[in-house]
Amino acid sequence: MDSVNLLSIMTIAFLGSFGHCVGMCGGIVLAYTTTKVDDRWAKTRQAVAHLAYSFGRVLTYTLLGAIFGFLGGVATFNNIANGTLWIVAGVLMVLAGLSLIGKVKFLTLIEHSFSKSRWYQESFRKLLRSKSLFSFFLLGMLNGLLPCGFVYFFAITAASTGSPLWGAVVMFIFGLSTIPALFSLGFFVGIFKQTSLRNTMIKLAAVLVILYGLFTIYNGYQYIADPNRTLLQCHGD
Numbered sequence: 001m002d003s004v005n006l007l008s009i010m011t012i013a014f015l016g017s018f019g020h021c022v023g024m025c026g027g028i029v030l031a032y033t034t035t036k037v038d039d040r041w042a043k044t045r046q047a048v049a050h051l052a053y054s055f056g057r058v059l060t061y062t063l064l065g066a067i068f069g070f071l072g073g074v075a076t077f078n079n080i081a082n083g084t085l086w087i088v089a090g091v092l093m094v095l096a097g098l099s100l101i102g103k104v105k106f107l108t109l110i111e112h113s114f115s116k117s118r119w120y121q122e123s124f125r126k127l128l129r130s131k132s133l134f135s136f137f138l139l140g141m142l143n144g145l146l147p148c149g150f151v152y153f154f155a156i157t158a159a160s161t162g163s164p165l166w167g168a169v170v171m172f173i174f175g176l177s178t179i180p181a182l183f184s185l186g187f188f189v190g191i192f193k194q195t196s197l198r199n200t201m202i203k204l205a206a207v208l209v210i211l212y213g214l215f216t217i218y219n220g221y222q223y224i225a226d227p228n229r230t231l232l233q234c235h236g237d
Contacts, residue, residue, distance in 0.1 A: 069167015
């Protein structure tokens, strides 16, 4: 995984978080902000609470990245299988990009109603009643389990690395890159919710997702045609 790929992941996640993530998780952020965060708290404590929530999400994403990276490595039996995985990942990325700008309903179709399960709702309510800083962290971890097309996109990227370590790195960077948008949404209570910034960011993210998907498809083709060259590009060996 080279620095160009990591920079692309960071850029796509950062821009996309102002669009898709704010739309998907904004309700949860606003819910815990109005319920758990006491207005009498010092701004420093409020900021720590929001950061604890964000780092809880990041931990869940990192663990998921390691799992998907491991599964991707297990599934990669030969050069053709590995190249095919990259091509499939690239196609799904292109579909995700088109979905972000409303051309297809790919992300909507794969975002299921896990949040409606009894276990999730009971856990959410319990954590929502607590005002301890650790409860913010646990709530973030819980939110990291929510089905989300944007998370799936990066999970596929993690799987395509074929490595638990690099899979974790991909999802860790993704999680960190989403912090500014969701932290700002909670700390400033909706600053991006009612502005044109969200639409601009989501369009930029969509273009980058599509371009990165095409690049991934090309990498998959190169892996099949010249595995030694692509191994050097993608895994830094």
